[in-house]
Amino acid sequence: MGFLDALASLSPGITAASQGLTGALQGMQQRRKQERDDAMAMIQQMRQKRLDEQQQLMNQSLLQERKSLEAQRNQTALRNRRAFEGLREAGQVKGEYDDNEDYVAPWASYQQGVVSDAKTKKSQDRYRTNIMTLYPTSDLAKIAREDPEAASGFDWQKEWDRIKAGEQEDRRDARAAAGRAQSEANLTRSIAAAQAGREFSLENRQPPQSFVKDSSALQELSDQTRSVASGLQNAVNKKIRATGMLGGVIPIPDRVQDFFNLGGTEGKDLRDQISNLYATVAKQRGGTALTEYEISLLERYLPDTKDTTKRALQQAVNFMSTLNGIIESKKATYSQYYPQVRRANTAATPPGETPGAPAGTHAGWRKLTPQEILNYKRIGYTDAQIRQAYGPQ
Secondary structure, rough: OHHHHHHHHHHHHHHHHHHHHHHHHHHHHHHHHHHHHHHHHHHHHHHHHHHEEEEEEEEHHHHHHHHHHHHHHHHHHHHHHHHHHHHOOOOOOOOOOOOOOHHHHHHHHHHHHHHHHHHHHHHHHHHHHHHHOOOOOHHHHHHHHHOHHOOOOOOOOHHHHHHHHHHHHHHHHHHHHHHHHHHHHHHHHHHHHHHHHHHHHHHHHOOHHHHHHHHHHHHHHHHHHHHHHHHHHHHHHHHHHHHEEOOOOOOOOHHHHOOOOOOOHHHHHHHHHHHHHHHHHHHHHHHOOOHHHHHHHOOOOOOOOOOOOHHHHHHHHHHHHHHHHHHHHHHHHHHHOOHHHHHHHOOOOOOOOOOOOOOOOOOOOOOOOOOHHHHHOOOOHHHHHHHHHHHHO
């Protein structure tokens, strides 16, 4: 109870302090309200002052405008009187000046007529002089020289305009004719260019990729077969047994031929070329390995390492001849529609660079022996290819 009694004894002091704070706050609020009211009153006075100044300026502007209108009326009245006097001196009006009548417009019309007549006469004289100077042989120039009185009644400006209009029409007709000629020339050039472009497009039209791909594959196979045939022919000439059968009856396997080094290094290289020929066929067929059945079928057409060298040579020559026939047939067919094929098939090739010429014979032209010519013909070369590779024989 002692703490509560002490707290109760402090309560009057706390109440008095609270009342003092409340009074101070109210006083501050009243001062702020008074300051706001004073500021609003000052702003209102400034607005009223600006309004009064603007009204004074407007009144001054109206006064100046009225003075200006009065001055204009005085000037108009003065011009009107001077116009009346001018008309009366010219004999256009009689009587006294009337303030209610406008004399400015009639006076301006009269002056304009006088000036216009003078300008018209001067202009007519100038046009007549121009016609007599620039067109001395015309009928108008002759009349002006021989009968001036009759020429005075001409409208020389109108005659000048008529002459110039005729000249302009002639120039326009000339330009139109030149334009038509230019258009026809441009059209002719355009037609010629279009025709040349069409012919160029036809002449340079690219053959289908399928033809290029097939021809390239066949040509690769033909070149490889030609190389094999050339090697076999060389083996026959040198009597090298690069391939063969035992006793001409029993085929000798490749491993046995390699084991006994049949034909030496040349024989081994030749057998590898024949194997590569089969690999090329497999690659062009689709890249997969040949089956035993497919190999047995190919051995009917391709040279075989288990055949005699002469039979392998004959197989190579026959197969190359078949390939060349297919290639030439495809080129003949496509050359009808693609001139590039025809040009590529008939284009001359410099000596020593003839595609498909015998291997190892590109050193230059030389005279071949009859046996060499016969050997090259047996493996598929034509007289033209031999001449291109070795020169005239």
